[in-house]
Amino acid sequence: RESDxxxxxxxxxxxxxxxxxxxxGNAKFTSENVRVAxxxxxxNSKNRGETESIKISGHPAHFTFxxxxxxxxxxxxxxxxxxxKTESINARGNIELNLRENANNQVKISxxxxxxxSLPSGLLTAYGNPLEVTxxxxxxxxxxxxxxxxxxxxxxxxxxxxxxxxxxxxxxIKAHKIHxxxxxxxxxxxxxxxxxxxxxxxxxxxx
Amino acid sequence: xxxxxxIFIISSIAVVLLTTSYWRSDQPADSxxxxxxxxADYFFKQVSLKNYDxxxxxxxxxxxxxxxxxxxxxxxxxxAPKIKTLGVKDSDWLIQAKQGKLTHQTNQLDLINKVExxxxxxxxxxxxxxxRIYGEQxxxxxxxxxxxxxETVTISVMGTETFAKGMQANFKKEHIELxxxxxxxxxxxxxx
Numbered sequence: 001r002e003s004d005x006x007x008x009x010x011x012x013x014x015x016x017x018x019x020x021x022x023x024x025g026n027a028k029f030t031s032e033n034v035r036v037a038x039x040x041x042x043x044n045s046k047n048r049g050e051t052e053s054i055k056i057s058g059h060p061a062h063f064t065f066x067x068x069x070x071x072x073x074x075x076x077x078x079x080x081x082x083x084x085k086t087e088s089i090n091a092r093g094n095i096e097l098n099l100r101e102n103a104n105n106q107v108k109i110s111x112x113x114x115x116x117x118s119l120p121s122g123l124l125t126a127y128g129n130p131l132e133v134t135x136x137x138x139x140x141x142x143x144x145x146x147x148x149x150x151x152x153x154x155x156x157x158x159x160x161x162x163x164x165x166x167x168x169x170x171x172x173i174k175a176h177k178i179h180x181x182x183x184x185x186x187x188x189x190x191x192x193x194x195x196x197x198x199x200x201x202x203x204x205x206x207x
Numbered sequence: 208x209x210x211x212x213x214i215f216i217i218s219s220i221a222v223v224l225l226t227t228s229y230w231r232s233d234q235p236a237d238s239x240x241x242x243x244x245x246x247a248d249y250f251f252k253q254v255s256l257k258n259y260d261x262x263x264x265x266x267x268x269x270x271x272x273x274x275x276x277x278x279x280x281x282x283x284x285x286x287a288p289k290i291k292t293l294g295v296k297d298s299d300w301l302i303q304a305k306q307g308k309l310t311h312q313t314n315q316l317d318l319i320n321k322v323e324x325x326x327x328x329x330x331x332x333x334x335x336x337x338x339r340i341y342g343e344q345x346x347x348x349x350x351x352x353x354x355x356x357x358e359t360v361t362i363s364v365m366g367t368e369t370f371a372k373g374m375q376a377n378f379k380k381e382h383i384e385l386x387x388x389x390x391x392x393x394x395x396x397x398x399x
Contacts, residue, residue, distance in 0.1 A: 019337075
């Protein structure tokens with residue numbers, strides 16, 4: 001089905017030779033579930049009758065997604081590319097993401113690059129030097145740093161790769177790769193030639 | 208007063224009234240010239256006016272059904288003017304309106320009444336328009352190949368509709384700068 005979207009800004013330049021519409025100054029994009037705000041928005045098109053994607057830049061640009069099922073995606077970045085047809089996103093630069101599945105399950109990510117295969121529940125991929133992720137669930141909070149994170153929102157499967165350091169209330173684990181299933185709370189650490197697995201028990205604080 | 212004299216007076220008043228109202232109705236309501244400046248010293252029909260730059264390259268061409276030239280005011284009034292101008296890459300522009308007034312001193316053609324700008328692909332045989340702009344007033348500088356308006360414009364391009372107050376168009380670069388309160392509405396296909 002078709003749904004409307006809109007862009008408002010203080011001024012704009014339509015570069016019709018290159019098929020680019022540029023909106024500057026307090027630029028805002030809104031659609032059914034998405035709100036994006038930034039300093040500049042650019043829309044691009046290859047064929048005549050359709051706008052393919054929008055590029056938003058800002059200091060930072062701010063992207064929010066809310067849908068009736070109470071799922072909320074909220075992130076800031078310096079540059080965001082949002083492809084309307086596939087609902088896919090690529091973001092770069094100082095990314096702070098807050099992903100709320102529901103009132104109890106929340107994922108926070110700080111990274112340099114972020115991508116959604118498609119909103120809202122497509123494969124999420126993040127890269128950082130390192131990236132930081134916090135997974136908050138009832139009675140447990142898990143923090144980790146790594147070079148890469150792949151998060152399958154449908155299966156609740158997290159895959160952390162590259163100098164991974166993961167901390168829970170009880171232990172700290174260092175490895176090349178760690179899998180964590182947010183549903184079953186099971187953690188798997190595959191053997192890796194790159195790096196030995198190291199686990200340290202956190203001493204319980206005296207009451 | 209004799210009956211015949213009375214009839215004569217009444218009928219002459221009627222004639223005077225009729226002619227003035229006829230003359231006034233001859234002038235279109237929102238015509239570009241509130242009052243006809245002086246009478247036209249000459250006029251053309253089926254006109255084609257071509258403008259070239261210093262290197263002899265065609266900048267634009269203005270066609271019109273009729274052009275009336277008014278010597279005293281040094282203006283020409285165009286009926287159904289159509290301006291053709293080449294785009295940067297692979298598109299052409301057609302700018303048209305119901306009426307236009309060319310001020311010869313400044314080479315500015317002021318268009319009013321259903322002003323429409325259309326960008327079409329040269330390669331596209333069917334001449335589907337890439338961009339279409341609508342407004343009620345536009346000042347087109349034939350020498351610079353630029354156009355400006357302070358009034359509201361609507362732009363249909365890339366499946367969107369944009370509304371803005373004020374526009375500056377540069378056909379050499381094919382850049383359209385929009386002034387305040389820019390608002391674009393688009394449509395996207397959503398798979399539930």
